Amino acid sequence: MMAPTSTxxxxxxxxxxxxxxxxxxxxxxxPGPLSASLTHFWRAMLGFKxxxxxxxxxxxxxxxxxxxxxxxxxxxxxGSTGAYLQDFLPGILVQTVVMMSVYTGxxxxxxxxxxxFDRFRTLSFWQPATIVGSxxxxxxxxxxxxxxxxxxxxxxxxxxxxxxxxVLAVLILMLFAFSISWVFAALxxxxxxxxxxxxxxxxVMFPLVFASNVFVPTESMPGVMRAIAEVxxxxxxxxxxxGLMHGTVTASQITWVVLISAGILAVFGPLTMYLYGNKxxx
Numbered sequence: 695m696m697a698p699t700s701t702x703x704x705x706x707x708x709x710x711x712x713x714x715x716x717x718x719x720x721x722x723x724x725p726g727p728l729s730a731s732l733t734h735f736w737r738a739m740l741g742f743k744x745x746x747x748x749x750x751x752x753x754x755x756x757x758x759x760x761x762x763x764x765x766x767x768x769x770x771x772x773g774s775t776g777a778y779l780q781d782f783l784p785g786i787l788v789q790t791v792v793m794m795s796v797y798t799g800x801x802x803x804x805x806x807x808x809x810x811f812d813r814f815r816t817l818s819f820w821q822p823a824t825i826v827g828s829x830x831x832x833x834x835x836x837x838x839x840x841x842x843x844x845x846x847x848x849x850x851x852x853x854x855x856x857x858x859x860x861v862l863a864v865l866i867l868m869l870f871a872f873s874i875s876w877v878f879a880a881l882x883x884x885x886x887x888x889x890x891x892x893x894x895x896x897x898v899m900f901p902l903v904f905a906s907n908v909f910v911p912t913e914s915m916p917g918v919m920r921a922i923a924e925v926x927x928x929x930x931x932x933x934x935x936x937g938l939m940h941g942t943v944t945a946s947q948i949t950w951v952v953l954i955s956a957g958i959l960a961v962f963g964p965l966t967m968y969l970y971g972n973k974x975x976x
Contacts, residue, residue, distance in 0.1 A: 727826075730819040734827025738801065739834065756790045756843045763909060764850065771910055776851050783847040784863065784935035785908035788928055790843060791836050791871035792899060798828050798875040799882030799891040806973075807887060822967055825879055829872065836871055840864050855941035863938040866951055870931045873958040880966040883973055908932050927954050 725733070763786075764779050772778025802825065805811045814824055844852070844860060854860050878895055885891045905922055906929040912920045923929050934951045937943025 725819045727820040727823060730823035731826040731830065733819075734823050735830040736827075738828050738831030741801070753839065753842055755793070756786055756839060757846055759789065760786050760843065760847060761850070779847065779850065779852050780940065781911070781936060782909070783844070783852045784939050785906075785932040787840055787843060787863070787867055787935055788870070788932045789903050789908055790839050791867050792874055792903065792928060794835055794839060795832065795871050795875040796878050796892060796895040796899070797835070798825075798832055799878030799880075799885070799895065800888045801828055802879055802882035803885050803888045803891050806883070811973075822970060825966065825970060829875055829879070832875055833868060833872065836868050837864070840867065854939040859938045859941055859943075863935040866934055866938065866948065867931060869955050870927075870951055873955040873962075876959060876962040876966050880962050880969055883966060883969040902926060902928055906932065930954060 760783065763782060764775050768775035768778030768782065772781065805814070805824070811824075814821070841864070844854075844864075848854075878891065881894065882888075882891050885894070905919065906926045907923055908928060912923045912929065915923055930947070930950050931954075934943060934947040937947050
């Protein structure tokens with residue numbers, strides 16, 4: 695006698711609650727570009743928090759280059775370690791942010807390879823926020839790496855002309871690195887594996903870095919190499935950083951860095967978005 699009563703009671707409860715569960719309610723609004731970008735920025739920062747191995751590239755590599763080249767080769771190249779350090783540290787700042795910009799491409803490609811990209815594609819948000827958020831997180835990495843490298847440089851004898859000059863140098867280098875990041879973001883979209891992004895990036899970046907005025911003045915180079923080094927964007931960025939940090943910068947030096955950065959952004963920004971959007975539709 696109890697079983698039919700219990701079944702009827704369950705049916706009554708189900709009949710009463712089911713309409714409320716299935717009732718049509720107002721769906722939350724679609725997040726805007728800024729909100730979506732900030733969410734992916736925070737996601738990238740959490741990945742940095744839980745992946746402390748990135749500190750090796752951010753901190754250890756710049757310190758090694760700074761100490762080794764200053765104290766082993768500085769006397770031979772610049773006449774003294776102190777004189778060499780004044781020119782070398784702004785150059786190593788350029789190398790640091792350029793090498794770190796590769797992370798944008800590898801992180802994006804990792805999401806694609808692991809299938810996270812496919813999951814994002816099914817969600818209703820501004821899809822380029824994945825790239826924009828990663829680039830915003832890179833800005834934080836650049837600030838940390840540049841600040842720590844300058845601090846170590848000052849401990850071993852680097853003396854800028856002013857704090858304002860250092861801040862402006864950091865800002866101009868962040869703009870330059872931001873534009874370079876779009877190159878590696880485009881590579882990250884089309885590459886088959888994160889290792890491909892890393893290896894191709896190093897193949898391109900190491901010759902560009904060493905064929906510049908980061909380590910040695912262009913005046914000491916043979917004719918053809920000197921001509922290449924003087925038009926190398928890394929050399930142009932390093933020259934502007936030196937000028938800002940030592941109070942000798944000219945308007946043309948800053949203008950060239952801004953124009954080069956704007957040109958790279960104008961080409962690779964839309965190209966990356968096109969490749970990313972096309973991959974969304976594939």
